[in-house]
Amino acid sequence: MKRSKWFLVLVCLGTCFGSWPAHAQDPVDAQSKVGTLERLWGEAAQFRDVKALESIFDDSLVYVHIDGRLMTKARVLADTKAASVVDIVVESSTAQAHGNTVIVSGVLQLKGVERGKPYLRHGRFIDTWVYEEGHWLCVASMTTAMQPRSNEEFVSDSQPVSWVL
Amino acid sequence: MKMIAIVWAIAWATTAMIPGQQLNSNSGVADKVRDLEYARFDAQHRKDNLALDAMFDNALVWVEPNGVQLTKADYLANLRKSSINVVEISPESMTIRAHGTTAVVFGIYRERGVRDGQAYVLRARFLDTWAFKNGKWLCIAAAATSSIS
Numbered sequence: 210m211k212r213s214k215w216f217l218v219l220v221c222l223g224t225c226f227g228s229w230p231a232h233a234q235d236p237v238d239a240q241s242k243v244g245t246l247e248r249l250w251g252e253a254a255q256f257r258d259v260k261a262l263e264s265i266f267d268d269s270l271v272y273v274h275i276d277g278r279l280m281t282k283a284r285v286l287a288d289t290k291a292a293s294v295v296d297i298v299v300e301s302s303t304a305q306a307h308g309n310t311v312i313v314s315g316v317l318q319l320k321g322v323e324r325g326k327p328y329l330r331h332g333r334f335i336d337t338w339v340y341e342e343g344h345w346l347c348v349a350s351m352t353t354a355m356q357p358r359s360n361e362e363f364v365s366d367s368q369p370v371s372w373v374l
Numbered sequence: 375m376k377m378i379a380i381v382w383a384i385a386w387a388t389t390a391m392i393p394g395q396q397l398n399s400n401s402g403v404a405d406k407v408r409d410l411e412y413a414r415f416d417a418q419h420r421k422d423n424l425a426l427d428a429m430f431d432n433a434l435v436w437v438e439p440n441g442v443q444l445t446k447a448d449y450l451a452n453l454r455k456s457s458i459n460v461v462e463i464s465p466e467s468m469t470i471r472a473h474g475t476t477a478v479v480f481g482i483y484r485e486r487g488v489r490d491g492q493a494y495v496l497r498a499r500f501l502d503t504w505a506f507k508n509g510k511w512l513c514i515a516a517a518a519t520s521s522i523s
Contacts (some may be wrong), residue, residue: 269471271480277499277521279480305433305514307505310476312515314435314443333441335517337503339473348471349478351501353519355441 234340236306243304243311243338243345250347254297259286266347267339273351275319275332296320300331309340317352331355403472407504410511411468411479419463423450430513431505437517439498460487466497475506482522496520 246265253261263286270282280288302315313336320329332352339348410429417425427450434446444452468481478501485496499522503515 267473269473271471271478271501273480273499273501273517273519275521277519279499305435307431307433307507307514308475310503310505310514312433312435312503314437314515331441333437333443333517335435335437335501335503335515337476337478337515339476341473348473348476349480349501349503351437351517351519353437353439353441353517354521 233308234306239306239311239340240304243313246338246345247302247313247336251297251299254289257289257292259289262286262289267341270347271349275330275352275354293321311338311345312336313338316355400472403477404470407470407477407479407511408468410504411465411502414513415463415465415483418453419460421453421456423454426450426453431507434513435515439496439518439520458487458489460485462486477504477511479504497522
């Protein structure tokens, strides 16, 4: 009787303490889910699907454009609506899970036409995803312009092109 | 049975309190991470690899203002052998957004120094991510860009 009492106590403790780290996501699962969301982001940007983007971004999103502009979620969505057609190709990307956070880093390529002139740019991006209330949301994204490659036409004096990734 | 109920209640209360005490206070997180950011800039200035090693997660992703990506090991090795004399590196502005066990920091920093005998000044926008891991806050990603619109 005494033994079964202690067994029950242990079960109770196990239930409570066992559930505490359960908030942390399985790294492989987290990376896979965020990878899918990154692809969805690319498609939504391409097709200017603002609704899809709205569900991907946290309301407090911090977004730094390749031209260095600091933007809010509202501004990113407004820019997407008004965007000219831009081809976005993710050349490489890697996801790294840290509990309820996933960092995705990689290189993207932007192709478009600006003032009648075609351009090609490369940027290094880092996206931060956080698991909140059962969903993965992008809370921060920054793209840093890379040096133009030898075969690229770089429009250095151009105005920023509206694009989202 | 009474004892089981008491133990269960204590355990439940304890588990509910631990994350609350450590992480749910956004202002507490912001203060802590702000201090760490200042310490990070200071350590960069002093080329204090030991301090940076303790602040950076082993899986750190670091992007320089010119778009070059470095690992933690690359960054620390570069800092050690760098011939750049950084006279000043400090944040001009800093905002912190806490999301539970994650904190996003963004702002603008200013750096001036001497590179290859030439004085330089850099003003860059930065965006860092910190995560609460194994009882401490670690920088897991840091990026900067010298383009500031």
